[in-house]
Structures are given as structure tokens and as C-alpha cells.
Amino acid sequence: MLLREVLDALDPGAEFGVVWYGKERHHKNRAGTRKSSPSPHKERVAVPVPPSGIDAATVARARAAISDNVRPAKADGRVWSLTGGVAFCACGRRLVAKRTTSGGSAGRRKVYHYLVCSTYLDSGEATCEHTRCHRAG
Numbered sequence: 001m002l003l004r005e006v007l008d009a010l011d012p013g014a015e016f017g018v019v020w021y022g023k024e025r026h027h028k029n030r031a032g033t034r035k036s037s038p039s040p041h042k043e044r045v046a047v048p049v050p051p052s053g054i055d056a057a058t059v060a061r062a063r064a065a066i067s068d069n070v071r072p073a074k075a076d077g078r079v080w081s082l083t084g085g086v087a088f089c090a091c092g093r094r095l096v097a098k099r100t101t102s103g104g105s106a107g108r109r110k111v112y113h114y115l116v117c118s119t120y121l122d123s124g125e126a127t128c129e130h131t132r133c134h135r136a137g
């Protein structure tokens with residue numbers, strides 16, 4: 001996982017962190033949607049990096065502080081600033097991104113962006129009494 005010549009060039013008395021290169025494979029499925037999957041451990045490359053200068057306890061506290069964070073939606077190349085744990089349905093669940101299109105031919109099709117209760121996406125039907133599409137704008 002670490003090239004011999006890289007290992008030999010390191011100062012044996014110095015400390016190093018490790019950044020892993022190639023942890024995921026990225027590909028598109030038939031619909032053109034990007035997917036990522038973990039790559040096998042033997043294909044990953046360890047890259048030694050200088051220490052950050054931040055003690056391990058501080059790093060652990062910082063990681064714990066953001067462990068519940070949720071990445072905002074990236075659907076349709078938009079910035080969905082209210083997803084990711086900012087906007088919630090009246091039932092208490094998160095609002096998630098929903099993209100719909102009008103009917104018609106591909107060139108005339110209009111795209112609409114909404115925020116909707118996450119229960120809507122789980123079942124494909126409204127299961128929350130408050131489920132309603134809110135315009136993303």
C-alpha cells in the first residue's frame with residue numbers, strides 16, 4: 001500500500017499522518033447517475049503526509065462534534081441549502097430534495113424543485129399528515 005521508494009525516503013524519526021488515495025470507485029449507471037462504491041483495500045494507496053500539529057484529542061472532539069452532520073442534497077446540480085438538517089417537516093423529519101418534470105417532449109420539459117418530508121421518498125406516497133411539496137426557491 002506504500003511504495004518501497006516512498007517508505008525509504010521518509011525520515012525514520014519523524015511522525016507522519018496517512019491519507020488514503022483511491023478509497024472509492026466512481027462510475028455512472030445506465031441512467032447516467034453517478035455512483036460511488038468502496039474500492040478493495042489492496043487497491044488503495046497510502047500517502048504519507050506531515051502531521052497537522054493538532055493533538056489527537058482535539059481531532060477526536062472535532063470529529064465527534066460533526067458526526068451527526070448530514071451532507072446537503074446535490075440533486076440536479078443545485079445547492080439545496082435547506083436540506084441536510086436545516087429544514088424539518090411538522091412531523092419532525094427532515095425535508096429532502098425532490099425534482100419533478102412536467103410532461104411533454106424532452107426539449108420542452110420543465111423541471112421543478114421542491115422540498116418534501118422524507119417519508120414521501122421512503123414510500124413514494126404521503127405517509128405523513130403534513131406531507132406537502134414546498135417550492136425549493
Ligand SMILES: [Zn+2]
Pocket residue numbers: 089090091092093117118119128129130131
Ligand atoms: Zn412529515
